Amino acid sequence: MxxxxxxxxxxxxxxxxxxxxxxxTGELSALLRDIGLAAKRIHVEVNKIGLVDMLGDTGDVxxxxxxxxxxxxxxxxxxIGVLKHGVSCAGIGSEELDDIVVFDDEMSNQSKxxxxxxxxxxxxxxxxxxxxxxxxxxxxxxxxxGTACNKQDFLQPGLAQVAAGYVVYGSSTMLxxxxxxxxxxxxxxxxxxxxxxxxxxxxxPPDGKIYSVNHGNFFKYEKxxxxxxxxxxxxxxxxxxxxxxxYIGSMVADVHRTLIKGGIFMxxxxxxxxxxxxxxxxxxxxxxxxxxxxxxxxxxxMQRVVDIQPTQLHQRTxxxxxxxxxxDECLSYLIPSPQPLSTRGEGHSSV
Numbered sequence: 001m002x003x004x005x006x007x008x009x010x011x012x013x014x015x016x017x018x019x020x021x022x023x024x025t026g027e028l029s030a031l032l033r034d035i036g037l038a039a040k041r042i043h044v045e046v047n048k049i050g051l052v053d054m055l056g057d058t059g060d061v062x063x064x065x066x067x068x069x070x071x072x073x074x075x076x077x078x079x080i081g082v083l084k085h086g087v088s089c090a091g092i093g094s095e096e097l098d099d100i101v102v103f104d105d106e107m108s109n110q111s112k113x114x115x116x117x118x119x120x121x122x123x124x125x126x127x128x129x130x131x132x133x134x135x136x137x138x139x140x141x142x143x144x145x146g147t148a149c150n151k152q153d154f155l156q157p158g159l160a161q162v163a164a165g166y167v168v169y170g171s172s173t174m175l176x177x178x179x180x181x182x183x184x185x186x187x188x189x190x191x192x193x194x195x196x197x198x199x200x201x202x203x204x205p206p207d208g209k210i211y212s213v214n215h216g217n218f219f220k221y222e223k224x225x226x227x228x229x230x231x232x233x234x235x236x237x238x239x240x241x242x243x244x245x246x247y248i249g250s251m252v253a254d255v256h257r258t259l260i261k262g263g264i265f266m267x268x269x270x271x272x273x274x275x276x277x278x279x280x281x282x283x284x285x286x287x288x289x290x291x292x293x294x295x296x297x298x299x300x301x302m303q304r305v306v307d308i309q310p311t312q313l314h315q316r317t318x319x320x321x322x323x324x325x326x327x328d329e330c331l332s333y334l335i336p337s338p339q340p341l342s343t344r345g346e347g348h349s350s351v
Contacts, residue, residue, distance in 0.1 A: 010036050010175065010186045010195040017181065027112050028138070028163060031088040032177060035115075035136060036186075036195050038082040039167040039175055042075045042120070042134065043188060046169045071126050072096055075119035075134065083115055090114050090141055090149040093313055095282040100313065104148040113162070114139050114153045118282040121166075122250030131170035133252025137286040138163040154313060158285030158306030166286065168252050176202070176256070178290040183259075199260075204296035207240065208262025208323045212247050212254045220270035225301075228333040251278065255287050255321065259294060264322035264330060268301065276300075276318035280310055284319045297327040301334045 008016070014029040076096045083089040084103050090111040091102040095118040103111075117136040125132055140162050141153040158164075165177030173188040175195050185199030211232040218226060235241025246263075248254050258265045269276045278284050288298030288305035298305045298321035308317065320330055 008197045010197075013184065013186070013197050017179075025112070027088040028179075030086060031083075031113055031115070031138060032163070032165075034082045034086040034088065035079070035134075035165070035167075036175060038075075038078040039134060039173070039195075040188065040193065041078045041082075042071075042167070043169055043173045045071065045074055046132070046173075069120070069123040069126055071132075072120050072123050079117055079119045079134070079136075084108070087111065088113060091153070092117065093154045093281065094119060095279055095314070100149075100151055100154055102148050102150070109146055109148055112140055112145065114141050114149055116154060116281050116285075118279070121252045121283065122248075125248075125250050130248060131168055131250055131253040133169060133250070133256075134167040135252060135283055135286050136165055137161045137281070137289065151313070154281070155310045157309050158280075158288050161285065161289045161306075164286035164289040166252050166256070166290070168256050170253065174198070174256075176259070176290065178293040180293065183290055183294045202259060202294050204259050204291055204294040204323055205262030206295065206323055207325045208258070208264065209235075209241065209243050210246050210258070210261065210263035211243050211266070211326075212245070212258060212263060212322075213266040213268075214247055214249070215245065217268075217270055220272065221268050222271075224333045225266075225268045228330050231329075231333070251283060251287075255291075258322045259291060259296070262323045262326075264320065264326040266330070267319045269318040273316075274318075275316045278316060278319045280305070280308060280315045280317045281313060284317055287319075287321055291321045295324065296322055297324045299327060299331055301331070 011033055014032050018024040018026060018029050076094055080092060083092055087107055088111050090108050091100055091114050093100045093116040115136055115138050119134055120132055121135050122132040139156050139160055141149050143149055143153055163177055163179045167175045174185055176185040183202040184197060185202055186195035187198040189196045213229060232243045235243045254265050267276055267278050284305050291298050300317045301320060320327055
């Protein structure tokens with residue numbers, strides 16, 4: 001098969017992009033290349049998962065209180081391995097681990113960046129062959145180069161990310177990453193083993209007709225959230241509808257669709273878990289950064305997600321993201337006035 005040389009590989013694209021930045025050292029480009037390598041290794045195992053005894057649980061429970069899948073462990077080890085053996089990462093934080101991992105060696109201590117990641121988001125869907133993914137956020141360390149990094153390098157608001165991205169392992173394997181200069185998507189060409197630019201300069205449409213939320217929790221949501229969902233269900237052509245509900249239950253797949261096609265993805269808090277289920281550092285901050293760079297919006301229902309100052313590595317938050325106009329409409333239900341949360345949205349109940 002002839003290779004289309006007009007299509008840039010991930011390495012070629014990042015090198016060209018960072019050459020345009022004054023004083024760029026190439027470390028970020030190398031870091032993205034390392035993450036791409038880990039993604040290729042995970043992709044290989046995902047594609048043969050039923051043949052190599054990688055289905056099912058390990059019997060362990062992670063720091064989140066969730067059953068650990070065999071592929072969770074494999075993906076986590078791949079991410080840690082490539083970042084530790086590279087030259088651009090001082091340490092990592094993983095959703096699967098209790099604490100940060102510091103790469104305390106001479107080379108790693110000279111690195112500018114730390115990485116936070118969810119090695120395999122949606123792993124509960126592995127056994128049923130649903131799309132899953134890897135999510136990552138990259139931060140410039142605050143501690144002095146030449147020393148070992150520490151937790152303060154990781155507990156930074158999402159706005160401090162220099163880059164963020166995700167990999168979706170689906171009908172094709174695709175890596176999407178954002179810097180402040182834009183969002184670009186790369187599809188894995190298995191014939192040459194390279195991620196190739198397939199979705200340049202991604203923009204999230206300002207409007208959409210898909211809302212993504214777990215309807216099974218409807219009666220556990222606060223009334224303003226229920227009112228907005230009811231509004232989505234009642235949309236007609238006259239007011240931009242009708243809307244369609246699409247909820248995969250794999251965040252990477254749901255938000256990837258939202259980014260490409262427009263729409264809104266919601267994972268609100270519930271009466272039993274007002275802080276929500278999603279992790280701020282490993283899931284919400286990277287996606288909030290990506291969607292905002294692409295022209296979308298991300299909120300926890302009260303404030304911009306990337307403005308939240310984290311206090312814990314495994315902090316959770318409600319999460320709403322997607323097309324700007326749809327998120328704004330949702331927030332008009334959640335923050336219409338300074339009323340207590342339990343009474344908000346009453347003025348919208350007739351919608």
